[in-house]
Amino acid sequence: MTATGADREAAGLTTRGYWWWRRRRGAALDVGLASFSALECALEGVVFAGETGLPVPFGVLFGLLAGSVLLVRRRWPIAVVLVSIATTPAEMGFLMGIVGLYTLAASDVPRRITVVLTGMSLVGTFIVTYVRLRQSVTEGAGFGPGGDWYVPLVSLFMSVGLSAPPLLFGLYIGARRRLMESLRERADSLERELSLLADRAEERAEWARTEERTRIAREMHDVVAHRVSLMVVHAAALQAVAPKDPAKAVRNAALVGDMGRQALTELREMLGVLRSGDTMSAAPAGRVPLASVGRAAAAAAALAAEDGPRLDEVRLLVAQSREAGMTVELSVEGELRPYAPEVEQTAYRVVQEALTNVHKHAAGATTWVRLAHRGAEVAMQVENGPSDGGASDAGLPSGGNGLVGMRERVLGLGGIFVSGPTDAGGFRVSAVLPDRRPA
Structure with missing residues (x-):
């Protein structure tokens, strides 16, 4: 049986006490990624400070702050991608950019925003890579005429390689997650419907049993009451006329006997109908389907009507x-x-x-x-x-x-x-x- 959302939460599969994280392992993963990203950006901040003439502690602090933004990727994925785009000219935050694009694509952010931010990240990576390679080609002067196509081609490969895989993987994971949630909700809904159907089936079974008991009681009353009433009346008459008219007393006694035999015959026929209409006897105890109850009652009623007066x-x-x-x-x-x-x-x-x-x-x-x-x-x-x-x-x-x-x-x-x-x-x-x- 599929567990409902409340059951899963009660079983400890989800946790809602860690800000925006639903599971402990999610919080641990984001803390680890943010730590690696902050370390990466801090190391790259040292290089950036040396190239721009800024104090090294400033570059390290900037890198730590920028890289730690990855901690909020589940809550604000747009902010993480914007920070990664902003730090692209400083050549830092590669891990943050890849993880940020994946999280953005896998989240419920509108697709237009995802496409725009992915395009900005791709263009920013292409420009920075193109400028750096052009400087290297110019300083090295070892590529000759091939440098005209080498630089833009490598820049394109770098930008697409850093943007397309996380985007596609994030779209796949997001679609899979939404499908699983839809299937889980459908399973919960089906479980509730099955529970309601089971309750209604039990109510109908109880109603069928009550109706059958009422019908049997009514038949028993009709069969017994009339015959026994006549027998009592004849017995009273027999008691009254026995001393005066023995012949009439004999006739009354014969009538009483005939009526008693008729009553027994009708009761025997009714019990036979009930036995023949009981199709539930072969089913295991506690597992009799509702259809069997309905068929048994209908069969008994039909046979009683066919064999009745x-x-x-x-x-x-x-x-x-x-x-x-x-x-x-x-x-x-x-x-x-x-x-x-x-x-x-x-x-x-x-x-x-x-x-x-x-x-x-x-x-x-x-x-x-x-x-x-x-x-x-x-x-x-x-x-x-x-x-x-x-x-x-x-x-x-x-x-x-x-x-x-x-x-x-x-x-x-x-x-x-x-x-x-x-x-x-x-x-x-x-x-x-x-x-x-x-x-």
């Missing part, structure tokens, strides 16, 4: 409620047609949960179940009248999640859900689902 089984629901002693009337409008599995399952569960609520909270109430197959939707309504005061309460517990689960199912498919008491003292549950036919 259908809308034409509503008649069986109504028949079971009638057998439990409830007065239920079923009316169907329109022609029954196939819908998408999730639409049919949701419609079935709404009617099932509404009938379960009637068993729990309105024992003995007359109930009407209405289904309407329309052009672009299917509608269902379960309404019960006021509870029969003489009917015994089955004593079924209620978690208060039935209506919430129905609403979530219907709204999840883009439908409409309305529930509430009626003016006659009963309760009504209405839902409309869009017609999502399979392709």
